[in-house]
Amino acid sequence: MEKIIARLFSKETYSRERQIQKSSSLNPPIITGSDAIGIIGFSLYLSWVISVLLNPLLIRSEIDKDLASSVVFCFFLGGIIASCFTWIISGKLTSVPSVVAVIIFVIISAPIPVLVVINGFIEIPVLYFAWGIAGFSAVYLLSLWAIFLSKLTHKKAVLYPALSMFIQTVILFFIFFVFRSDALVVAMILIPLASTILFVYWAFKLNKLEDILLTYDSTRPQDGKSLLRSSVAMIANGILLGFPLYCLSISSSATFLLCALTAMIVATLYKIYDSTHYQRYEVNIIIKIIAPTAAIGFLSFPYFGIEWKIACCVFMFLVATINESICWSAVSEYMRVYRLVPFANIAFGRAGDILGLACGYACGKLLLGSTLMSESENTYILDLLVIALVVVQTFIFRDSYSPFAENKGTDLNHSETNCYSNPGVSHIGRWRIKCSEFARNYQLTSRQEEVLVLLAKGYSTSYIRDVLFVSDHTIKAHIYNIYRKVDVHSRQELIKLIEDYE
Structure with missing residues (x-):
């Protein structure tokens, strides 16, 4: 069955050449x-x-x-x-x-x-x-x-x-x-x-x-x-x-x-x-x-x-x-x-x-x-x-909905915020533990690891900036370096890579 x-x-019957010809759209x-x-x-x-x-x-x-x-x-x-x-x-x-x-x-x-x-x-x-x-x-x-x-x-x-x-x-x-x-x-x-x-x-x-x-x-x-x-x-x-x-x-x-x-x-x-x-x-x-x-x-x-x-x-x-x-x-x-x-x-x-x-x-x-x-x-x-x-x-609909783009952040309690820099804490959750293991595997810095956890959870760059008390330029630089080290080009690809990481 x-x-x-x-x-x-x-859609495996599509030839590789056909997929290349349609590079402007999604692959079948x-x-x-x-x-x-x-x-x-x-x-x-x-x-x-x-x-x-x-x-x-x-x-x-x-x-x-x-x-x-x-x-x-x-x-x-x-x-x-x-x-x-x-x-x-x-x-x-x-x-x-x-x-x-x-x-x-x-x-x-x-x-x-x-x-x-x-x-x-x-x-x-x-x-x-x-x-x-x-x-x-x-x-x-x-x-x-x-x-x-x-x-x-x-x-x-x-x-x-x-x-x-x-x-x-x-x-x-x-x-x-x-x-x-x-x-x-x-x-x-x-x-x-x-x-x-x-x-x-x-x-x-x-x-x-x-x-x-x-x-x-x-x-x-x-x-x-x-x-x-x-x-x-x-x-x-x-x-x-x-x-x-x-x-x-x-x-x-x-x-x-x-x-x-x-x-x-x-x-x-x-x-x-x-x-x-x-x-x-x-x-x-x-x-x-x-x-x-x-x-x-x-x-x-x-x-x-x-x-x-x-x-x-x-x-x-x-x-x-x-x-x-x-x-x-x-x-x-x-x-x-x-x-x-x-x-x-x-x-x-x-x-x-x-x-x-x-x-x-x-x-x-x-x-x-x-x-x-x-x-x-x-x-x-x-x-x-x-x-x-x-x-x-x-x-309600003043802006277009973009799930993986800049979602507005919400307030976190201090205990949850502080745990980003300490992935060994038991209450941080399996997803954050996986992000930390992923970060170590790709040799990300501790600061990049903090950004990665928040980024993979869907928070906006402005929210990450406020949580980590850094400038917009610094956040963008961290995100750029994370993408470069793990060889991805978007948040979607990053989350998919983390999900598939064993």
């Missing part, structure tokens, strides 16, 4: 069988969540649309509760037994909603509870795949989320256009189970899970402001995605669904092309061009016919899919740079994503009710939504 998947995803990525399993498993998770939000309850004719849409809010509530709970216990989720316990919980709880429906338990309290449990388990399934995302190098962190979202869209196409209604029920049960099983295969067969978990030494964000900005970014994008998802869930138009999936495919293909050529994080483009255009779509939504409403929603899917890919890349980069425990990082970031989805979903329900054809009376809902998006764009 591993060889087949690796062959399907591998080589995706191993291990990576391919991770991509497919993460894609299954994404497709499962979207399927839940599109109301699989509607396969039962006796369940009306209002009830079907209301249980989705229980899914959101379960996710919020799971995020808060996970944040509290994230320090205990750093061992193999704890991960095994999470896997068992996900396998048992994820299929509960569909099992409840097919067994005829359609009482409202039962449905609410089932969907709440599913939302709870979804956060833990995502946290498992966060372990995979946290190990991605910079190039892969840009490409793999886009590739996963492309496969997710293909899976959704098969779910809604190829499978029959009875097969849809089976698919909704098997998808989360298959995703979990693929994680088990990836973690225990293709990688050493214990070694991976040992690389994380923090349950609190080193750069809280950066993580907060990322979480708010996911709130904004969740709103942009939640609103058209609600519109799609109350529509019976196959054309609408097909157009939405087509928009998602176009967006993911664009991101795949972009990540294999430029590796850009187009936050500036989204702020200056696409997001304001989406805001115009929100404002004009109530005043036009059904065709225009569908067109607006399709465009929102296009925008949100591009931005969602960027958000997942940012999540991956943050965990890798700051060595934050994946469960802690996902608890914080996913809470923002769920909150945004819930807000967008609620706006759709308040504005439209149970049909796209209804007259929109509560137009002030969209006005407030646009104002919120503008505020977020103005005060």
Whole structure:
């Protein structure tokens, strides 16, 4: 199986001459069988969540649309509760037994909603509870795949989320256009189970899970402001995605669904092309061009016919899919740079994503009710939504997100600051010990070692300057000499070299 998947995803057929001709872009990525399993498993998770939000309850004719849409809010509530709970216990989720316990919980709880429906338990309290449990388990399934995302190098962190979202869209196409209604029920049960099983295969067969978990030494964000900005970014994008998802869930138009999936495919293909050529994080483009255009779509939504409403929603899917890919890349980069425990990082970031989805979903329900054809009376809902998006764009996204570039530093306590010059102290963490061993191997000076530890943790040059009480010129000189001695040209290459160092 591993060889087949690796062959399907591998780019080894590119000749060396072809790679040289494309020297202006990234070399064609080589995706191993291990990576391919991770991509497919993460894609299954994404497709499962979207399927839940599109109301699989509607396969039962006796369940009306209002009830079907209301249980989705229980899914959101379960996710919020799971995020808060996970944040509290994230320090205990750093061992193999704890991960095994999470896997068992996900396998048992994820299929509960569909099992409840097919067994005829359609009482409202039962449905609410089932969907709440599913939302709870979804956060833990995502946290498992966060372990995979946290190990991605910079190039892969840009490409793999886009590739996963492309496969997710293909899976959704098969779910809604190829499978029959009875097969849809089976698919909704098997998808989360298959995703979990693929994680088990990836973690225990293709990688050493214990070694991976040992690389994380923090349950609190080193750069809280950066993580907060990322979480708010996911709130904004969740709103942009939640609103058209609600519109799609109350529509019976196959054309609408097909157009939405087509928009998602176009967006993911664009991101795949972009990540294999430029590796850009187009936050500036989204702020200056696409997001304001989406805001115009929100404002004009109530005043036009059904065709225009569908067109607006399709465009929102296009925008949100591009931005969602960027958000997942940012999540991956943050965990890798700051060595934050994946469960802690996902608890914080996913809470923002769920909150945004819930807000967008609620706006759709308040504005439209149970049909796209209804007259929109509560137009002030969209006005407030646009104002919120503008505020977020103005005060949160003033700068482009660049994970490995100049991240803003945060305050460290004095005991942590002083330990940089003494790598033998037991509480400095495995990552810093590895940096110290790396520095000695490359014969770096003690001062260069101090700079290396802070540099590899993702802190900006200005922050390192303040911590070490030196000038900008001195810091730049130290960084230049570090790069020269270890023969790298960027922070990304330096971190990759440290990670691979034995």
